[in-house]
Amino acid sequence: MAEMNAVTAINQTLSELMAEDARVVLLGEDVGKNGGVFRVTEGLWNRFGARRVVDTPLAESAIVGSAIGMAIGGLRPIAEIQFMGFLYPALNQIFSHMGRIGQRSSGKFRVPLVVRIPYGGGIRAPEQHADSAEAMLVHTPGIKVVVPSTPYDAKGLLYAAVEDPDPVIFLEPIKLYRLGRMEVPQGRVNVPIGPARVARSGDDVSVITWGAMNHLAMEVAEDLARTAGISVEIIDLRTLKPMDTETIAESVQKTGRAIVLHEAPRTAGLGGEVVASIQEDAFWWLKTPVRRVTAADVPYPPFAWEDWYMPTKERLAGAIREALAD
Amino acid sequence: MPDAWPLYQVIGPEANHPDRVKPEIAVKIFNDMVLLRTFDEKTINLQRQGRVGTFPPSLGQEAAEIGSAWALEPEDWMAPSYRDHGALYVHGVPFSHVVLFAMGKGSSIDGVARVLPSSIPISSHLPHAVGLAMAAERLNQAHIAIAYFGDGGTSEGDFHEALNFAGVFRAPVIFFCQNNGWAISVPVSQQTATPTLVQKASAYGVFGARVDGNDALACYQVVQEARARALAGDGPTLIEALTYRIGPHTTADDPARYRPLEELEQWTGAKDPIVRLQEYLEGLGILAPGEALRIRQDATVFVNQAVDDALNSAPVEIHSMFEHVYQTIPRGLALQREELERIHGAMAGKGGLHG
Numbered sequence A: 001m002a003e004m005n006a007v008t009a010i011n012q013t014l015s016e017l018m019a020e021d022a023r024v025v026l027l028g029e030d031v032g033k034n035g036g037v038f039r040v041t042e043g044l045w046n047r048f049g050a051r052r053v054v055d056t057p058l059a060e061s062a063i064v065g066s067a068i069g070m071a072i073g074g075l076r077p078i079a080e081i082q083f084m085g086f087l088y089p090a091l092n093q094i095f096s097h098m099g100r101i102g103q104r105s106s107g108k109f110r111v112p113l114v115v116r117i118p119y120g121g122g123i124r125a126p127e128q129h130a131d132s133a134e135a136m137l138v139h140t141p142g143i144k145v146v147v148p149s150t151p152y153d154a155k156g157l158l159y160a161a162v163e164d165p166d167p168v169i170f171l172e173p174i175k176l177y178r179l180g181r182m183e184v185p186q187g188r189v190n191v192p193i194g195p196a197r198v199a200r201s202g203d204d205v206s207v208i209t210w211g212a213m214n215h216l217a218m219e220v221a222e223d224l225a226r227t228a229g230i231s232v233e234i235i236d237l238r239t240l241k242p243m244d245t246e247t248i249a250e251s252v253q254k255t256g257r258a259i260v261l262h263e264a265p266r267t268a269g270l271g272g273e274v275v276a277s278i279q280e281d282a283f284w285w286l287k288t289p290v291r292r293v294t295a296a297d298v299p300y301p302p303f304a305w306e307d308w309y310m311p312t313k314e315r316l317a318g319a320i321r322e323a324l325a326d
Numbered sequence B: 001m002p003d004a005w006p007l008y009q010v011i012g013p014e015a016n017h018p019d020r021v022k023p024e025i026a027v028k029i030f031n032d033m034v035l036l037r038t039f040d041e042k043t044i045n046l047q048r049q050g051r052v053g054t055f056p057p058s059l060g061q062e063a064a065e066i067g068s069a070w071a072l073e074p075e076d077w078m079a080p081s082y083r084d085h086g087a088l089y090v091h092g093v094p095f096s097h098v099v100l101f102a103m104g105k106g107s108s109i110d111g112v113a114r115v116l117p118s119s120i121p122i123s124s125h126l127p128h129a130v131g132l133a134m135a136a137e138r139l140n141q142a143h144i145a146i147a148y149f150g151d152g153g154t155s156e157g158d159f160h161e162a163l164n165f166a167g168v169f170r171a172p173v174i175f176f177c178q179n180n181g182w183a184i185s186v187p188v189s190q191q192t193a194t195p196t197l198v199q200k201a202s203a204y205g206v207f208g209a210r211v212d213g214n215d216a217l218a219c220y221q222v223v224q225e226a227r228a229r230a231l232a233g234d235g236p237t238l239i240e241a242l243t244y245r246i247g248p249h250t251t252a253d254d255p256a257r258y259r260p261l262e263e264l265e266q267w268t269g270a271k272d273p274i275v276r277l278q279e280y281l282e283g284l285g286i287l288a289p290g291e292a293l294r295i296r297q298d299a300t301v302f303v304n305q306a307v308d309d310a311l312n313s314a315p316v317e318i319h320s321m322f323e324h325v326y327q328t329i330p331r332g333l334a335l336q337r338e339e340l341e342r343i344h345g346a347m348a349g350k351g352g353l354h355g
């Protein structure tokens, strides 16, 4: 088994999926000859040709909109949006059509479409290249949203997404693209859409998170275990929609304390939804209020401010200590 | 200066294209135009009686709707907007479904392949047609996609993105724009500074054709030609069909607030697409005297039946709102469905809200 980072894992998966199924086509900006701005589609244009790895004009609405048509028409399109900050021209397609076709056609048509979107911050990126707008997508009925935080999950979830009969948004944490390698097998890897992953088990407090924040949580958990004997359980949601509220509830019922950690702005962020689910399913087990550690409600700032804007290890550790002190 | 975008005409003194429509097809086109007119008038009345919700009639646009759709093959993809029940009917969607849709009872397309649900956000379905065409072409299927939209639709970003995409990929797609003069209350002169809509085709490197949208046979032929070009690998066509919306935008609209009666009068009578086709076919002896009257009478019977089918349909049930959102309903969504069924099911049982 080979060790690889997330970029290689996704690239290998795309390659396998395309070799297996001639209906799979990639489309997006610079995905062809250039292999994508993050090199995720490297080599695929050479291997599969320009009709299956399609460099499109700069037009996000048409990328997602035409991919919806392709999916209905019998292909298995995988569209790439170059950065989440440039998804917004395509939101009309996502809000108005992607998740509605099934219901609006009384099940006549399904939209087996995957939209891959590099997202998230902490990478000293130029302005508007680090957004984390998952809450808008999760709020949209009829679609699914997944976020792998390991190369292995990236592979498994991408298989699941492409094979799913319904539209799936596949978020790729930019910060994790080349951070950390792990063993990923050749061929199909099974990570179903839906179940969360207990990334670390513990007894004192549950941290519910996803994407790049999972790594921050792991570091904090290890520090606190070593220095303070605190046992942190980490739930990596992996699928944001439909959300695995059962695993969240199970964890919080065990620990009695919960912290939601995300890098998106706080207000109406997905953290609020997680808190609501805890309130519904684990209220009587809580020993302390559920806390949120998030980015601030400001537009993603130029990167000189980034380290204050994003949740830090200190903030998460502080929230954990507070929860335990109550 | 010569007109760079001549109006394609088959019927009338200024006809510039020979009639290549088989007589039996021409009669079917006439028949379906009468059906559409009859259906629209009937459904407007139903709305006035409160039996269906808001309805967008296509009064005056029968030639464009019916003529264009008759040029398609059954396996061609159609991406319609809300005013295209005429084209939908020709492509296989029964009028009863259109009534169900107007009754708020769901999909406009139940049971029929190759027609997308009518698009409500203006022009947002144009990229879908491009994708459908690209899929057909990649899967080596010999069919095309056609999108229906209006003059107002040419101002949307998706119109631009879709035509640009289609041009770049030479997708076998037809953009069928019915310029009916108005986008609700805004005239086409305020929609664009260009004298025509069709000339926008040039900017995308796609073929453009301007057709008399009240000439059903011209609409038929121009789509047929665009279809042949698409299948030959010569790419997309933008068609501007010049027509006129005789009626209101929808049953909720009052055109008297914004449009002069004199303008309307110019488009009724001799310019009416049904009158034009009837006179033309009668002149050629393709329609025998009295046949048009019989077609009108039959249309009334047919439309009444379709409407009755819809009005007599069973009440909707809560679960079908959830049914097709995902192929397999996720657990959390199933819980929401059960919650609603528990609450409203009980009320319905007591003769409550939804009985």
Ligand SMILES: Cc1ncc(C[n+]2csc(CCOP(=O)(O)OP(=O)(O)O)c2C)c(N)n1
Binding pocket: B083, B120, B121, B122, B149, B150, B151, B152, B153, B154, B180, B182, B183, B184, B245, B249
């Ligand atoms: C994106 C969007 N904006 C606004 C509306 C509201 N609206 C419905 S129809 C219409 C006018 C459309 O005119 P046109 O494209 O000429 O088509 P027509 O109604 O004449 O067939 C408007 C503004 C809408 N449905 N979608």
Ligand SMILES: [Mg+2]
Binding pocket: B150, B151, B152, B178, B179, B180, B181, B182, B183, B184
């Ligand atoms: Mg109009």
